[in-house]
Amino acid sequence: MRWPVTADAGTSIRMAIARIDRSDYRGIVVVDDEDQLVGTATVDQLRQALRDGAAPDAPVATAVDEEPTVVDASGWRRTVDTDSEARENAADETVVTPVVDEEGTVIDVTVAERLDRPAADAEPTAAGVDRVLVVGGAGYLGSVLCRQLLDEGFDVRVLDPLLYGDAGIAALTDDDRFTLYRDDARSVDAVLEAIDGVDAVVHLGGIVGDPASEIDPEKTLEYNLHSTQLLASLCKYHGITRFLFASTCSVYGRSDGDTERLAEDDARNPVSLYARLKIQSERVLRELADEHFAPTILRMATVYGRSPRMRFDLVGNILPVKAYSEGVVPVFGGDQYRPKVHVADAARAYVECLTAPIEDVGDAVFNVGSNEQNYRIDELATIVEDCFPDASIEYHDELTDERSYRVEFDRIRSVLGFEPGHTIRDHCLELREAFEDGLYEEYTATRYNNYETLDQAPSFENTTAVLESDDDEPTTERPHEKLPSGEV
Structure with missing residues (x-):
């Protein structure tokens, strides 16, 4: 299962950025071959990785937040790591949030303008x-x-x-x-x-x-x-x-x-x-x-x-x-x-x-x-x-x-x-x-x-x-x- 704001773990950083740019959102959900959640990344995280020396063709999985906030299948939001620096930096952005089942499989993707707001309230920024x-x-x-x-x-x-x-x-x-x-x-x-x-x-x-x-x-x-x-x-x-x-x-x-x-x-x-x-x-x-x-x-x-x-x-x-x-x-x-x-x-x-x-x-x-x-x-x-x-x-x-x-x-x-x-x-x-x-x-x-x-x-x-x-x-x-x- 794929959405415009998801990428395989082997997708390059630059390809992930291009996909974000074409999705109207500022982040991406990264999954493995079995749709298991690998992590999430905002466009700013990915660009920062490039500034820090990452190669543009490096796998996006090397630049993700591996403990992101997720929404479970029942609609409840759970934060795996509330002290995540990446999450703090993304607090004012329209970010993507994976919806996962009990096995950790990504079954949907939603968005939240802030992590303390319901996903349903979110709207993408203009382009x-x-x-x-x-x-x-x-x-x-x-x-x-x-x-x-x-x-x-x-x-x-x-x-x-x-x-x-x-x-x-x-x-x-x-x-x-x-x-x-x-x-x-x-x-x-x-x-x-x-x-x-x-x-x-x-x-x-x-x-x-x-x-x-x-x-x-x-x-x-x-x-x-x-x-x-x-x-x-x-x-x-x-x-x-x-x-x-x-x-x-x-x-x-x-x-x-x-x-x-x-x-x-x-x-x-x-x-x-x-x-x-x-x-x-x-x-x-x-x-x-x-x-x-x-x-x-x-x-x-x-x-x-x-x-x-x-x-x-x-x-x-x-x-x-x-x-x-x-x-x-x-x-x-x-x-x-x-x-x-x-x-x-x-x-x-x-x-x-x-x-x-x-x-x-x-x-x-x-x-x-x-x-x-x-x-x-x-x-x-x-x-x-x-x-x-x-x-x-x-x-x-x-x-x-x-x-x-x-x-x-x-x-x-x-x-x-x-x-x-x-x-x-x-x-x-x-x-x-x-x-x-x-x-x-x-x-x-x-x-x-x-x-x-x-x-x-x-x-x-x-x-x-x-x-x-x-x-x-x-x-x-x-x-x-x-x-x-x-x-x-």
Whole structure:
């Protein structure tokens, strides 16, 4: 007799972890060939065994609690060893409990959220995920995602070198369910400390945007590819099955024709180092994927919207602020297609992937956005102009960004029921209200721009220097003033 939360004694530790991840519960019952109880283990016990040096292919029987709490056939709960350290550590988890007959044969499996509560009261946690590590959680998207995760009841850890400062997460540091590790995913020690005890990892880290990625290509390679390889490999070894990776629709680059929408399996045509490294990172993750490691790749449309770590080097954000502050909506080229998604909607896509059955999202690629927000740059400018009546579009013939692609978002809608709740027009009206309230008056300040922040830093290595040199004064010369043709 077998249930989704049971395993034979010879099952490997990593296979047992994968089975737990697919069961929505945080533990497993181990039996021998005759269904006699061998013991139980929580997912944290198994991951701790790996951290203590156990081989991933070692039998799970070597890492179980051999004297667990059981329920007998009459429904009575009996605790064999009330002082079990493993049981104490599992007290706040949804754990599996074997039901045994008089001979010690497992005849059923039930669950109990706590050992002092009836099994019938238990409910599984959403997809078995309670603790999430967000790499790059202090950034533009990460700071929004962290708040959504906390609101949903998750414990949140952030691993971030704070290259762009801590404004995005400073307000969260007093929350008991939030922990910040100021380091980055290039460090083995930092990664091992940050992933200890987590159920899932969301990787948003790296140097973001085309211009910022070109400042120091070697450092970008370290941050954007090598760290992904390291992080994913360590997660796989330590039994962290759920791994969400932030990719970009920029991997589609310049499409041959703009009439057809590009789906996840269509050809990619990157035109920048940033996009090429995203493709290489995707390849690394897909090669690591197996029944023990199920990465989800999220190719995001161009993100816009307000964030605790605000950016004005994104076309969807800079056009409204220029319309309000300067009375112009500058457009370079204009016929380039670029899909858009609000930062809050993008963050919600990650939450939905974390709570979805792993069979639905594991080893999968999703474009994140909506078919309705596939805009040409001049269409975007028209919406902005409508929201700021005193502004007018200012066309420029020169093309500063050759990317142009329309993207299909049917897969994420079909699998997750994902529907963005924000529009460009809503965003423009929200920003206009913020401007009228006196916010973002210094929108040209270095802190709002990825390229300028890193370009003025003595070194990516010296993140303290980045914080100390973060100039709050508006800059007069902007090396990519022609930004509105695309995002960075």
